[in-house]
Amino acid sequence: MAEPSRLSYGRYLKVDALLACQEPESARAGAPAHDEMLFIIVHQAYELWFKQILHELDRIQSDFAASPVADEHLGRIVAGLSRIHEILKLLVVQLDVLETMTPAGFLEFRDLLTPASGFQSVQFRLIETRLGLSDPRRIRIDDQSMRERLAPEDREKLDADNKPSLLGQLDAWLARTPFVALGDYNFRESYRAAVIAALKRDATSVGSDPSLPETQRQADAAAIEKALAQFQALFEPDAANSPWRMTAPAIEAALFIALYRDMPVLQLPFRLLQSLMDIDETLTLWRLRHALMVERMIGVRPGTGGSSGSGYLRATAERHRIFFDLFQLSTYLLAARDLPPLPENVRRRMGFSYGEA
């Protein structure tokens, strides 16, 4: 007979405990609804993946907290972010499984769930907060913040995690990027002039394009004007109502990395920025897919958590973006031919040079 203490699949993975965790409310109420098992299992699978995302964030953020970030850790930070992106992609398509449930199937047990809601998922809130969604940016419901709407026990769990946000860490790391000002080379000034010239060129060509209808011309001109003002705000650190969330030195460094991404030392930093945008984009996709699913399940009914339902959820997709500034940078990218050339000594320092300094 096998010894009870020897490791086995079941003991290792605590399968018995895991499979004892599904208790449909409809069965408890004496009218079992077939689809409630799917509803529970899909949510539990989400919570397990949320746990894994937080586990990855723990290491990414402790690596990223060092100043300077150890060279040998940058690779695993990027690898961890890519893993989070892959998990999020899975979480988006996982909604397809839940959508095999019909709205009628959901209505069989929906009332039994009130006032519970996904709104109360502590791990989801932790992921958002750790990535950098701050409380003031969050949409309020009935003039209450997300925190205020949580039960005290859940609020305590959220407050117990007072780690810095990845957005804040990214800002600090970018702001420390060397190369942006190296010796007498000043990326800031040369690039500033090149971008302003390029945007003004766009403005002139819009203004003199006879094929554009007047309304279109005005709209295009206004968009360029806005982009110019947003760019100028970077150089006015105290600009009131600046559209940027990151600091000017960080945005400048991110631009520098995006522009000179092919230089060997910038390849990993560039992948890091791309992974953060992948994560933001996929989380936004999840928000939109979830909002559409909600609309198909409950129409415009309010949610069990007390929000307006799909209207609230759609609004979060736009407002709750985290690495928004990284996307805005693309407005200010220049084609390689218009880039201010890097001085030779800067180029050399950004290459792989084994031996020579």
Ligand code: HEM
């Ligand atoms: C039939 C399926 C679902 C419906 C009808 C639904 C409905 C809703 C509604 C109406 C809200 C807004 C808050 C409220 O007033 O209740 C909400 C929030 C939320 N739901 Fe779902 N949900 C479904 C499935 C899921 C699944 C599978 C997850 C995965 C964990 C999930 C996670 C969340 C989260 C995290 C929020 C908070 C979103 C935010 O405040 O930004 N939901 N859901």
Ligand SMILES: N[C@@H](CC(=O)c1ccccc1NC=O)C(=O)O
């Ligand atoms: N808020 C949903 C109910 C719901 O989907 C739900 C209920 C309890 C636990 C998790 C849920 N999933 C997402 O909100 C609704 O209003 O129908």
